[in-house]
Amino acid sequence: ARSVEMSKCQSVMSLSALRALIRKKTHGIENTSGLAAGYQQANVVILHKSLADGFEAFCHANPSPLPLLYRSQPGEWGCPPLAADADIRVDCPQYCVFKDGLLVSRVSSLMSYSGQLQDMVTFYLGCSFSFERTMREAGVPVRNVEQNCNVSMFRTSLQCRGVGQFQCPMVVTMRPIPEEKLDIVAQITHLTPLAHGGPIHIGDPAVLGIQDVSRPEYGDPVALGPGDVPAFWACGVTGVEAVQSCKPSLAFTHSPGCMFLTDREDSSVSASTSTPEPDQCPLTFSISQQPLHFSVASKAVVQSIRDLEKIIGEDPGERGIRALFVQDELLRSCLSLSHSSSVLITTGFPTHYTHNPPEETDGPPGAIAIAATLQALQKEVAIVTDHRALEMNQRIMEDAVKKGVIKTAVPLLSYQGNSPDSALYFLCHDGDHKKPRFDHLVAIERSGRASDGNYYNMRGVNIKHLVDPIDDLFTTASTIPGISTTGIGDGGNELGMGKVKEAVREHMPNGSLIACDVAADFAITAGVSNWGGYGMACALYILSLCPIHQRYLHKGLGQPHPPTQDQHQAWAASLPSVAKEEEMLSILVQHGVRSGKTGTLGMEVDGLTFHPTHSDLIIKLRDRISQRK
Structure with a gap:
């Protein structure tokens, strides 16, 4: 001493x-x-x-x-x-x-x-x-x-x-x-x-x-x-x-x-003794408890992502989804995704059980938007879907690549859960908890299992016969250190929204019946689930431009450099745009996919026409991220 x-x-x-x-x-x-x-x-x-x-x-x-x-x-x-x-x-x-x-x-x-x-x-x-x-x-x-x-x-x-x-x-x-x-x-x-x-x-x-x-x-x-x-x-x-x-x-x-x-x-x-500028003021956020992990971003970037979260939370359908909102779920989910190397996405809500296909136009566009930006950020990405819809989704993916909606086709998988260990072996190499294939799972407008084991649309109709047990992947992931999960929804019956199920039961129509019982680590509420996907893509882009976050992401190794022009162009090109999302919706309609609320086979999502509702929201998101360039 x-x-x-x-x-x-x-x-x-x-x-x-x-x-x-x-x-x-x-x-x-x-x-x-x-x-x-x-x-x-x-x-x-x-x-x-x-x-x-x-x-x-x-x-x-x-x-x-x-x-x-x-x-x-x-x-x-x-x-x-x-x-x-x-x-x-x-x-x-x-x-x-x-x-x-x-x-x-x-x-x-x-x-x-x-x-x-x-x-x-x-x-x-x-x-x-x-x-x-x-x-x-x-x-x-x-x-x-x-x-x-x-x-x-x-x-x-x-x-x-x-x-x-x-x-x-x-x-x-x-x-x-x-x-x-x-x-x-x-x-x-x-x-x-x-x-x-x-x-x-x-x-x-x-x-x-x-x-x-x-x-x-x-x-x-x-x-x-x-x-x-x-x-x-x-x-x-x-x-x-x-x-x-x-x-x-x-x-x-x-x-x-x-x-x-x-x-x-x-x-x-x-x-x-001085007040740092927002671009030079780091804030820390918990992104995982198993294992314990925090991430960092500048105060300016945090505010930008909070602005995105507010934009996607608009409720033009007046469904009362603000009651499900939890602040910074978009931010924390994207911080976690930024640290990830391999991401599994799932979507698909067969609400139109009397039509073939029964899927709706909400979900797939948002999933593709997320995948496109993750690809640009050099993440491995795969999509898991219902086996009955696998062939249709493969055709949709092919068309999305041809039309320039996404640069590279995303591998499509199916999961039927044939044995008690199926989910573990699907998520981990040789079923070993220490060797996960994916470090983040994202569900966007994916029908979620209710407390009675069934799957309900917003009208309370049981559609279990059309849904594969992809929920099991999320419940199993919660037991595997190093795998985080996100659910994106707009009604509370979507996979992952079990995190806010008490609010769903209290505030949403048929909430006590339809509320998803399966929680994700992060539950992102959006006015339309596609908007949650668009917001996630934009938030990931903003994080990629944050020097404080990038230094932390790379653990201080090497000289900190801004992104190259080629990197920046690739990231920007991956983002959702009015033209790309209109093309994506057109592809879905061509494959017989209908609007969720009305069942219309046309250019609308959840009963809201693409122009001006969806196009205006995309413009708002693009305007917000342009302020960060």
Whole structure:
């Protein structure tokens, strides 16, 4: 533990005097977390000059773990831009000595290596200890300081962008953060890119390949308090891994947690007293409890998606669907989808049981709109439908591709649920919970199972004989960690709307009979279900343009770059438009698919003509997203 003298004097001492105390090695300073409050601390990597250019390029390729503050000249002990009267040979509490990439000793001074250091270059890299004071002043507990120990540091399964001889995994720090403080922590740290910036992951450590947070590779175990969530930041100890990867004959680093103290004020201090612009203000949202997972987007993007949610929630049919509305379900669903790699979509409501086909025009256009944008974002997509409608849907898909509604045909599947394990084997390779084929299921205007096991249209007619048990996929998915689900509906009898079934029973006509009993993680209410699909496509597009979300999505790896022109064009081209959706509706009509409310075989959905009702809504969505370009 630090000595009483050290803790009393640090607040009134100059940083130069504080470094002088560290040089004496007599004050029991085991790590520098909690010291030099309000000033930047630095990780240190010292390499032979022949490796310096390569390591600098490695830092620039991986700025989140390795934010470069200063590169010295060969044999330069000081670092004038960062500190006065510094001597890197003695100014860290402890150093690591590496020979041929292997750690051979830990020493309190490098004075005995002064001869070799004449041909070596020192790199000073930003450190997350720098923002600890600002966190405390914002009322955020710093658990490792409370517990009088070093921060926990972990080697992850994330590979940095390699440069030449430097090829290594990223190291992260873990800080337990009370869930209600996540927003303020993200905002404080986002504005400090030279101290690693915002968190790269919040939630389940296994996402980063960390199996046990009580056994860090570097530092000390730090216990989570009640209500705490593990949050992870890129860490400069990645430089230690880089040294080991390139196996230099001799190299030095700081000992993890034993940083170099600079005279430079921490930028988070000034950042915390100013109001960030909405584009630079991150907000955090829970997107999964099994496993625990949060995501991040800017305040501006969050507001844009809330605007989309309001647009799709218009109720021209006066069905009273506002009673089913839950705020931010569109946002949280799209954040989850953004993290997904493989998505299964289902649709199909055979409400017209006296016609062939019995399907309605609400659902398929929205499903195709979602699939088109997911494809543009490089997600794997499949659609599962009733076996009796499989051939018709294949023809509809072929026509949609020919007419340019979607660029590439989506694979079509069917599911009949022939055995108790059918759903598990459909969702997971070899029925293994740890090997899911899909990480998100989306149901849009899909008939959902009621509490009595039947399927009802809005008039209370049982259509179970026309419906395959695709609901089983959603109930099984709820037991498999890593699979999230979304339901989109406009009446409450749709698959996934079981999340709001009590509101359906209370407020919707025939609600006590028709309410779907199968819940999804996210239940999106729309005036017409297709509109929910259009809104989802637009929200995914907006998220793809959010630098804060994209950095978090890619876990801080590599240089953050805006999308290329080709990427942007592909994303924009995938979005629903008046022309594409009119063409899609025309295709459905040609295949005999009818309007849900009236049974009309014409250009309408739920009794609302395409022009002007649906076309005007699409224009509103497009106008809203154009404000984000």
